Amino acid sequence: MSTSTRRGRRPGRPDTKAAILAAARESFAAAGFGGTTIRAIATTAGVDAALVHHYFGSKEDLFVAALALPVDPRAVIGSALAGPADEAAEKLVRTFLSVWDDPGFQPALLATVRRVLEPGGDKLIREGFLPVVLIPVGEQLGLDRPELRMPLVASQVIGLILARYVVRIEPIASLDPERLVAIYAPTIQRYFTGDLGG
Amino acid sequence: MSTSTRRGRRPGRPDTKAAILAAARESFAAAGFGGTTIRAIATTAGVDAALVHHYFGSKEDLFVAALALPVDPRAVIGSALAGPADEAAEKLVRTFLSVWDDPGFQPALLATVRRVLEPGGDKLIREGFLPVVLIPVGEQLGLDRPELRMPLVASQVIGLILARYVVRIEPIASLDPERLVAIYAPTIQRYFTGDLGG
Numbered sequence: 332m333s334t335s336t337r338r339g340r341r342p343g344r345p346d347t348k349a350a351i352l353a354a355a356r357e358s359f360a361a362a363g364f365g366g367t368t369i370r371a372i373a374t375t376a377g378v379d380a381a382l383v384h385h386y387f388g389s390k391e392d393l394f395v396a397a398l399a400l401p402v403d404p405r406a407v408i409g410s411a412l413a414g415p416a417d418e419a420a421e422k423l424v425r426t427f428l429s430v431w432d433d434p435g436f437q438p439a440l441l442a443t444v445r446r447v448l449e450p451g452g453d454k455l456i457r458e459g460f461l462p463v464v465l466i467p468v469g470e471q472l473g474l475d476r477p478e479l480r481m482p483l484v485a486s487q488v489i490g491l492i493l494a495r496y497v498v499r500i501e502p503i504a505s506l507d508p509e510r511l512v513a514i515y516a517p518t519i520q521r522y523f524t525g526d527l528g529g
Numbered sequence: 530m531s532t533s534t535r536r537g538r539r540p541g542r543p544d545t546k547a548a549i550l551a552a553a554r555e556s557f558a559a560a561g562f563g564g565t566t567i568r569a570i571a572t573t574a575g576v577d578a579a580l581v582h583h584y585f586g587s588k589e590d591l592f593v594a595a596l597a598l599p600v601d602p603r604a605v606i607g608s609a610l611a612g613p614a615d616e617a618a619e620k621l622v623r624t625f626l627s628v629w630d631d632p633g634f635q636p637a638l639l640a641t642v643r644r645v646l647e648p649g650g651d652k653l654i655r656e657g658f659l660p661v662v663l664i665p666v667g668e669q670l671g672l673d674r675p676e677l678r679m680p681l682v683a684s685q686v687i688g689l690i691l692a693r694y695v696v697r698i699e700p701i702a703s704l705d706p707e708r709l710v711a712i713y714a715p716t717i718q719r720y721f722t723g724d725l726g727g
Binding site: 445447448453456457461478479482483485486487488489490491493494497498499500501502503513514517518521522527528 | 643645646648651654655659676677680681683684685686687688689691692695696697698699700701711712715716719720725726
């Protein structure tokens with residue numbers, strides 16, 4: 332087994348990468364993002380920690396890779412939200428729908444949603460997706476209290492995803508994306524920047 | 530096996546009632562509410578259709594019984610929403626939180642949510658819960674377009690339930706119920722009676 336730490340594009344041994352990802356999923360699910368170390372993942376996978384960094388980059392990158400999403404949510408959400416915070420909701424809903432409506436992405440996204448809804452999967456969201464992806468996006472947008480506002484945004488986006496793609500409730504499942512943008516953007520914009528009554 | 534059709538409070542044979550409920554769950558999940566008949570359920574359970582009515586009442590009542598909820602959602606939502614439609618959201622969020630925060634109800638509610646999120650469970654919501662419980666509530670409230678508005682309400686309530694009770698995302702999981710009422714009631718009130726931009 333190679334323990335090379337050289338940088339550069341190399342495919343890597345598929346079984347080694349799979350072993351690292353399996354160890355990473357197990358550790359993130361059991362211990363959360365904060366309780367997981369690259370060193371412990373490497374030990375479980377039987378490889379050198381440097382090899383984990385070589386294949387996957389930072390701990391944040393490894394976490395996102397372990398989610399097995401078809402797209403990197405940091406890139407998608409980050410670029411969707413570039414620009415003023417008071418236009419963020421419309422862009423977010425439009426981008427989410429375009430990614431989720433894409434038949435090339437939808438099956439993998441659905442599989443991820445089902446996985447995090449299984450017992451134990453909650454920790455992946457709570458101690459991984461939130462601090463690694465969601466809260467940093469809110470900070471980048473310059474939101475007041477991103478640690479409150481981003482979970483509220485998530486609570487409506489999750490509900491929309493479940494209604495449209497998982498449970499497929501009509502008319503939400505079939506509505507034109509731009510109708511859904513008109514319906515949901517005001518809700519999410521208020522969670523981003525509006526008065527929350529407290 | 531009794532095939533009595535007499536009315537009145539009698540406990541019924543537990544194994545017969547369980548067989549009827551099992552047959553009902555199977556049929557509602559496979560064929561939806563509209564595609565299910567009391568007669569077919571009775572045949573599967575090996576009893577007379579009159580006995581099904583005797584034990585469970587109407588097909589709507591049997592559907593709600595098959596959901597195995599700790600409370601009848603028609604009674605809870607109906608009484609919560611008694612009064613003018615423009616105050617409905619605040620009452621709905623407050624009632625939902627009080628039922629869900631009750632440790633006597635929460636485990637059974639969580640089990641129901643997990644069941645409907647499993648493959649196949651979507652039909653129970655789409656072809657059962659919506660037409661039997663949700664849309665009638667919207668009609669009772671006199672909403673304009675209840676068949677659009679009630680699913681929108683559901684999409685935010687589902688997201689709140691997942692965030693607070695299933696995934697337990699902070700701060701939503703620990704916030705005081707009245708803070709959550711202040712945050713979510715304006716969203717849900719707009720879905721009930723507001724401008725949806727289309």
